[in-house]
Amino acid sequence: MSKAHTIFLLKTVIHLLSAGLLANLYYQAIVDQLGADPVEAVLHFTGIGAFNLLLLSLTVSPLVKCFKWQILMKVRRLLGLYSFTYALCHVLSFLAFEVQFNWTLFIDEVIERPYITVGMSAFVILFALAVTSISRLKKQLGRHWQLLHNWVYLALLLIALHFYWSVKSEVIEPSIYVLICLVLLWLRKKKLTRRFTRRVH
Amino acid sequence: MTKNIGQPASWQLAENQVTDEAVYHSRRTLLKKLGFIGAGTLLSTNTQAIDWFSSKKPQVFNTSPLTFKAADTSKQTLTPESKVTSHNNFYEFGTGKSDPVKNAQSFNVDPWKLSITGLVEQPITLDYDDLFKRFTLEERIYRLRCVEAWSMVIPWIGFPLADILKQAKPLSKAKYVAFETLYDPKQMPGQNSRRIGGGIDYPYVEGLRLDEATHPLTLMSVGLYGKTLPAQNGAPIRLVVPWKYGFKSIKSIVSIKLVDKMPPTTWNILAPHEYGFYANVNPEVDHPRWSQASERRITTGGLFARNRIDTLPFNGYAEQVAHLYKNMDLTKYF
Ligand code: HEM
Numbered sequence: 001m002s003k004a005h006t007i008f009l010l011k012t013v014i015h016l017l018s019a020g021l022l023a024n025l026y027y028q029a030i031v032d033q034l035g036a037d038p039v040e041a042v043l044h045f046t047g048i049g050a051f052n053l054l055l056l057s058l059t060v061s062p063l064v065k066c067f068k069w070q071i072l073m074k075v076r077r078l079l080g081l082y083s084f085t086y087a088l089c090h091v092l093s094f095l096a097f098e099v100q101f102n103w104t105l106f107i108d109e110v111i112e113r114p115y116i117t118v119g120m121s122a123f124v125i126l127f128a129l130a131v132t133s134i135s136r137l138k139k140q141l142g143r144h145w146q147l148l149h150n151w152v153y154l155a156l157l158l159i160a161l162h163f164y165w166s167v168k169s170e171v172i173e174p175s176i177y178v179l180i181c182l183v184l185l186w187l188r189k190k191k192l193t194r195r196f197t198r199r200v201h
Numbered sequence: 202m203t204k205n206i207g208q209p210a211s212w213q214l215a216e217n218q219v220t221d222e223a224v225y226h227s228r229r230t231l232l233k234k235l236g237f238i239g240a241g242t243l244l245s246t247n248t249q250a251i252d253w254f255s256s257k258k259p260q261v262f263n264t265s266p267l268t269f270k271a272a273d274t275s276k277q278t279l280t281p282e283s284k285v286t287s288h289n290n291f292y293e294f295g296t297g298k299s300d301p302v303k304n305a306q307s308f309n310v311d312p313w314k315l316s317i318t319g320l321v322e323q324p325i326t327l328d329y330d331d332l333f334k335r336f337t338l339e340e341r342i343y344r345l346r347c348v349e350a351w352s353m354v355i356p357w358i359g360f361p362l363a364d365i366l367k368q369a370k371p372l373s374k375a376k377y378v379a380f381e382t383l384y385d386p387k388q389m390p391g392q393n394s395r396r397i398g399g400g401i402d403y404p405y406v407e408g409l410r411l412d413e414a415t416h417p418l419t420l421m422s423v424g425l426y427g428k429t430l431p432a433q434n435g436a437p438i439r440l441v442v443p444w445k446y447g448f449k450s451i452k453s454i455v456s457i458k459l460v461d462k463m464p465p466t467t468w469n470i471l472a473p474h475e476y477g478f479y480a481n482v483n484p485e486v487d488h489p490r491w492s493q494a495s496e497r498r499i500t501t502g503g504l505f506a507r508n509r510i511d512t513l514p515f516n517g518y519a520e521q522v523a524h525l526y527k528n529m530d531l532t533k534y535f
Contacts, residue, residue, distance in 0.1 A: 032503035035299050036280075036288030037351060039497065042504065098497070100509045105492060113490055165490070168349075169471055170296040170399040 007074045014075060018053065018082040022046075022089065039097045046093060047166075050086035051159055053079055054126075055180060058156065062187045077133055080152075084130040091123055115165035122158035125151050150195065153188075156181050260307040262436070264428040269338035269358045277342065278500045280353035282426045288499065289433045290347065291452055293382065293389035296399040301433035308388055308432035310453070315438060319379070319458035322370035332423050332438050336360035341420055341441075346482045346516045348446035352496045357441055358424035363415040371411065371459050378414040379464035380407045380440060381456040401467060407451035408464035408478065409442065410525075418443055418521055421454075444515040444522050446480045477535040481526065482516035486535045 001009075025045050029038035057079035060072045099105045109116045129149055132138065138145050160181045164174040185192065287302045294301035294308075315332065317325040327335065338358055346352045366378075384392060384404035391398030413419065420441040423430060430436040435452025442449050448468050458464075468476035475489055484494045498508045515522050526534075 026504070029504040032501065034503070036284035037298065037497075037499055038504045040298065040351075097504055100507060102495070102509065105495070109492065115490060168399070169292075169401060170396075172396045172400070 003071060006071055010071070010075050011078060014078055014082065018049075018085070021049070022086065039093070042093045043090060043098065046086050046090035047163070050083050050090055050126075051163065051177065053083035053086060054152075054156065054159070055177075055184065057083060058152070058184050062184070081130060081133060084126045087123055087126050091120075115162050118158050118165065119162040122155045122162060125155040125158070129155075153185060153192070156184070262306045262308060262432040264424075264431055264436075266428050267333065267338060267358050267424045269340050269424070269427075272340040272342050272356065277344070277354045279342070280355060280499050281501055284499055285353060285355050285425060286431045286434060288353075290349075290447065291433055291435065292399045292401055293391040293403065293405065293453075294433065295391055295397050300397075302431075304390055305432035308436065310432070310437040313437050313455075315455055315457065317365055317369045317457045317459075319460050320372040320375035321459050322372060323368065325365065325369050327365075329437060333429070336364045336421075338423070343420070343441060343443040344516055345441075345443065345447055345450070346496060346512065348448055348476070348480070348488060348493075350488075350491060350493060350496045350512075352498050352516075354498070354500070356426055357420060357422040358427070359420045359422035359438075359441065361417055362419045362421050362440065363417065365421065365457070366415055366459075369459070374461050375459035376411055377460050377463055378409045378411060379456075379458045379460050380409075380451045380454050381405070381458075382451055383453045383455045401471060405451060405467045406464065407440070407449055407466050409449075410463075411459070412525055413442070413522075416522060416525070418518060444482060444518040446476075446482060448476070449480050479526075479531075479534050481531065481535075482512060483514060483531055483535065484512040485514070486532050 025034070025042060028034040029042050032038060034041045057076050060076040060079070063069055064072055095101065095106055099109065110120050111117065129152060132141060132145065132148060141148065160174070160178045163177055164171065167174060288298045289301040290298065291301040291305070294304040311329040313329040313332065315327040317327075338360060340356055340358050342354065342356045344352055344354050362378075382403075382405040383389070386393040386403075389398075389403075391401075392403040409419070420443075421438055422435075422441045423438050425431075425434060430439065435450075435454075438454055439452040440450045440454065449466075463478060466476075466478055468480075469478055482493075487493050493512055495509050496512045498510050500506070500508065502508070513519070
């Protein structure tokens with residue numbers, strides 16, 4: 001299989017899975033076949049989905065480094081953009097189906113509830129990253145692009161915190177996610193400490 | 202008016218006469234559940250999917266029709282039975298809302314023993330049959346408001362807790378009532394594993410002040426929608442306190458004890474700043490992490506159901522119960 005073919009195949013799989021699951025989710029939710037409370041189910045699925053996709057996109061470069069699977073670099077942006085898409089669905093579903101366009105309630109929740117504030121901050125970062133992933137903007141930003149996209153690590157931590165904070169008592173699953181995030185950061189410790197010390201000087 | 206399903210004289214006769222029908226219904230429910238699980242498995246993160254490769258047939262928890270004094274037709278839209286029995290917080294069977302219906306099917310509740318002890322003149326022990334025979338059963342249509350800001354409207358069947366307490370004759374020293382759920386890790390996977398059980402220390406315990414416990418609205422429920430309780434709803438007997446958040450309504454009760462001091466309660470032990478002893482539904486006092494001013498009423502309709510409604514003080518039962526709390530600072534005693 002040629003390189004172009006492999007990339008095409010990989011991208012097709014990612015599209016089918018990510019978009020397919022999302023379409024199925026909303027279809028089931030709309031026809032009331034998603035458990036007793038479709039709103040909760042949609043929030044859970046899109047939240048976890050966004051997180052999983054972000055983690056996948058951040059495993060790409062360690063895999064490339066380790067196994068020289070250069071080809072994976074070609075799908076990293078797609079994974080990142082799907083993560084944003086899921087996050088967008090998550091936030092919009094909260095607005096449309098959870099608080100049902102009660103804007104005062106929405107704004108109050110974002111301001112007053114720390115775990116929602118944290119989620120919103122992560123969303124703002126993901127939004128900025130998604131917009132600047134357009135090739136033309138990426139070129140224009142030049143060196144600054146990388147600086148900007150390093151914010152993804154902050155977003156990662158904020159999402160882990162948002163998840164941990166959102167549960168009532170079942171902390172094991174979010175704890176596993178926190179652990180995965182820390183491993184991903186640890187794999188980049190050189191890059192991150194370099195950046196940090198350079199700032200200081 | 203008496204609702205007789207299969208025209209039996211007592212609930213027990215009913216059970217014998219309609220066995221075929223009951224089996225038929227439970228098969229139907231199983232099919233429905235399989236369909237539901239099919240969709241759920243795809244989406245949930247910690248599913249305990251059916252073990253397709255096991256030679257054992259999946260077990261189904263049987264419910265049987267009850268005879269009771271039916272309630273007046275309610276002006277409120279009921280939450281469909283399928284939703285009442287598939288969306289449950291019962292961490293003994295898993296923390297996901299759809300876990301209990303999957304994990305509780307083999308829960309064995311007969312024989313059962315419920316003891317009423319402590320500061321009483323006349324300690325009582327009820328066995329499984331007593332739960333349905335000893336007291337007059339009646340239907341009550343109550344709103345159930347979960348602390349997570351969703352709610353349902355459920356036709357319960359049961360008898361006032363006051364009826365048991367009257368027979369047990371509380372001593373004058375008795376000030377509170379302490380409840381305990383069955384502790385049986387072999388049957389309740391959440392009690393066996395902190396992961397499945399959400400990190401709660403079991404058994405689940407709850408409590409009421411004696412005047413709350415003897416209030417006529419406080420119900421011991423043994424059924425819903427005309428039949429005995431499904432396992433996931435707290436079979437064979439549970440508490441229903443409609444003006445308090447759902448977690449007060451403890452399930453699968455084995456012990457009721459009259460005591461002189463405020464008893465410990467599970468969620469209060471776990472997070473005292475989030476869950477108080479009283480836990481009265483109160484739109485004025487938010488949960489630290491979300492607003493309690495409104496709620497989503499679960500009835501029919503999917504994602505587009507416009508179901509957000511204002512939450513009422515004491516869940517709409519203020520007229521009946523507000524006097525119990527006069528002169529109390531409800532922001533302090535939340
Ligand atoms: C304004 C922004 C956001 C709001 C209002 C929001 C709201 C919520 C709410 C209400 C829950 C709890 C759902 C429940 O337990 O019923 C939740 C859970 C969650 N959110 Fe968000 N969120 C926001 C941003 C994000 C972002 C940007 C991400 C990830 C990219 C995210 C990922 C998650 C995850 C992983 C969970 C846990 C899912 C679960 O309970 O299984 N959230 N969010």
